[in-house]
Amino acid sequence: MNAEVIIVGGGIIGCAAAYHLAKNGVSVLLLESSENIGDGGSTRNGGGVRQSGRDPRELPLIMYAIQNIWPKLSDMLDTNVEYCQHGNLRLGSTPQHKAILEGLTSRAAACGLDVRMISGDEARQLNPYLSEEVSCASWCPTDGHANPLMATMGYYKMARRLGAHIISGEKVVELRKIKGAVRQAVTVSGNVYEGDTIILAAGYESRFIASTVGIDIPMQPVLLETLVTEAVAPMFWQMLGTADADFYGHQTEHGSFVFGLNSGLEPYAKPGKPLSTSIAASAACRGIMRYFPSLSKIKVVRSWAGWMDSCADHVPVISKVEEVPGLILACGFTGHGFGIAPAVGLVLSQLAMGQETAVDLSALRYDRFQ
Amino acid sequence: MNDRNRKLKPFVPQPDDDLIVCRCEEITKGEIRRAVHDGMFTLTEIRRYLRTGMGLCQGQTCTKLVKGIVARELGVRPDILEPSTGRAPMRPIAMEVLAKDREEKAT
Numbered sequence: 460m461n462a463e464v465i466i467v468g469g470g471i472i473g474c475a476a477a478y479h480l481a482k483n484g485v486s487v488l489l490l491e492s493s494e495n496i497g498d499g500g501s502t503r504n505g506g507g508v509r510q511s512g513r514d515p516r517e518l519p520l521i522m523y524a525i526q527n528i529w530p531k532l533s534d535m536l537d538t539n540v541e542y543c544q545h546g547n548l549r550l551g552s553t554p555q556h557k558a559i560l561e562g563l564t565s566r567a568a569a570c571g572l573d574v575r576m577i578s579g580d581e582a583r584q585l586n587p588y589l590s591e592e593v594s595c596a597s598w599c600p601t602d603g604h605a606n607p608l609m610a611t612m613g614y615y616k617m618a619r620r621l622g623a624h625i626i627s628g629e630k631v632v633e634l635r636k637i638k639g640a641v642r643q644a645v646t647v648s649g650n651v652y653e654g655d656t657i658i659l660a661a662g663y664e665s666r667f668i669a670s671t672v673g674i675d676i677p678m679q680p681v682l683l684e685t686l687v688t689e690a691v692a693p694m695f696w697q698m699l700g701t702a703d704a705d706f707y708g709h710q711t712e713h714g715s716f717v718f719g720l721n722s723g724l725e726p727y728a729k730p731g732k733p734l735s736t737s738i739a740a741s742a743a744c745r746g747i748m749r750y751f752p753s754l755s756k757i758k759v760v761r762s763w764a765g766w767m768d769s770c771a772d773h774v775p776v777i778s779k780v781e782e783v784p785g786l787i788l789a790c791g792f793t794g795h796g797f798g799i800a801p802a803v804g805l806v807l808s809q810l811a812m813g814q815e816t817a818v819d820l821s822a823l824r825y826d827r828f829q
Numbered sequence: 830m831n832d833r834n835r836k837l838k839p840f841v842p843q844p845d846d847d848l849i850v851c852r853c854e855e856i857t858k859g860e861i862r863r864a865v866h867d868g869m870f871t872l873t874e875i876r877r878y879l880r881t882g883m884g885l886c887q888g889q890t891c892t893k894l895v896k897g898i899v900a901r902e903l904g905v906r907p908d909i910l911e912p913s914t915g916r917a918p919m920r921p922i923a924m925e926v927l928a929k930d931r932e933e934k935a936t
């Protein structure tokens with residue numbers, strides 16, 4: 460089976476690229492190894508659409524996405540992606556926290572982002588549920604959050620509607636070159652698919668697939684955990700984080716709270732199926748209740764875990780590969796690839812079509828590790 | 830291998846499409862049938878797209894019903910559809926209870 464562009468990986472990155480290509484009339488074939496589309500980080504993440512706290516190399520992508528795509532994404536995808544732009548509060552309670560937040564804030568402000576330090580009282584004016592423990596915060600009014608399940612499945616739904624060919628349960632194990640350029644994707648079931656361009660967006664697994672054409676991207680799998688509560692009446696709409704990064708989260712349009720957790724043991728998780736540990740949710744509940752005492756009676760209904768593709772220098776590789784013409788890499792998102800996904804999908808389609816990209820990608824090249 | 834572009838029978842409105850199937854999240858039979866035609870071919874995808882079975886009862890009531898509806902829409906036997914994963918804590922637990930996972934001596 461042939462297509463102009465083959466995409467390996469049906470997470471939000473692969474589905475968003477498929478959407479833009481199909482919209483431009485390019486024939487696309489997307490291969491996903493799992494039985495379920497979007498079964499990786501894309502449907503397991505905390506939904507943050509943040510500029511604050513980002514590495515400056517990633518800021519142009521997220522600023523582009525927030526200015527140009529997120530506000531109209533629900534219409535584009537005919538799916539309510541629950542995008543909510545009510546700012547990000549990153550909270551602190553000690554002088555060390557204040558120093559961390561000041562560092563993050565001044566680096567981002569230097570890149571032109573509207574983010575500033577505020578006092579505990581100013582934070583409580585923005586969010587009256589905050590406890591007296593909070594003594595400082597950074598505030599970025601243009602940050603926000605969205606629903607990762609709806610955004611991922613929405614891109615998939617629209618790509619499919621626009622004619623992208625999508626197959627799940629097809630695990631790619633090898634790429635093959637013909638006359639010096641990558642052309643074939645071979646799956647575990649022995650099927651061979653052929654295309655002019657191959658976009659590799661398979662999360663951490665991209666490392667093994669890229670190695671079959673001699674390319675290595677230094678990545679590691681790291682486990683992240685999340686919980687969700689019962690739905691309650693609306694309390695506040697900001698995205699929340701902490702200086703220690705021990706939890707982050709928000710209240711959804713549905714009324715539930717989604718919190719991402721950090722126990723510190725993430726890089727040491729057992730390989731295989733991502734499993735919630737018994738300690739992370741409990742530890743996060745203690746952190747959340749310290750800053751939000753009024754959430755102590757709210758009921759946790761579900762918790763889950765997911766793998767992130769942690770790159771050696773903590774930003775993704777979004778790049779063509781000189782030694783392997785036809786290959787485009789999109790991996791190493793290091794636990795913050797959801798917010799930038801709409802911009803990444805767009806620039807991947809532009810790379811594949813040989814157009815100039817909407818955002819300069821030179822800081823995210825594959826050969827920067829040499 | 831699951832080809833997401835294979836042809837389904839056309840979507841035909843049914844008289845009981847307004848029937849609520851997932852009571853916790855108030856999802857109707859018609860919404861589930863529509864979602865299948867929008868490409869949600871697995872029970873996990875249906876759950877993620879519509880929130881069926883993600884409410885307080887965690888799907889104890891509607892799981893079988895949803896499975897039947899999806900299978901009929903796809904024209905397959907219900908038993909070939911993989912169930913979606915159960916998630917801890919299985920029964921809703923208040924944060925203040927979950928937070929006390931270890932005995933702490935009074936200080």
Ligand SMILES: Cc1cc2nc3c(=O)[nH]c(=O)nc-3n(C[C@H](O)[C@H](O)[C@H](O)COP(=O)(O)OP(=O)(O)OC[C@H]3O[C@@H](n4cnc5c(N)ncnc54)[C@H](O)[C@@H]3O)c2cc1C
Nearest residue numbers: 468470472492499500501504505507631664765796797798
């Ligand atoms: C718990 C958690 C919380 C997070 N919170 C946030 C947040 O708040 N904000 C934010 O911006 N980001 C967050 N992230 C990160 C974000 O989810 C990811 O960066 C993003 O989803 C990456 O998308 P992706 O499509 O590259 O990856 P994935 O969704 O992992 O998709 C990769 C796909 O490739 C498929 N695949 C793998 N191997 C093969 C193969 N051999 N052949 C074919 N297909 C294959 C996988 O099955 C998968 O579907 C979080 C991640 C996790 C896990």
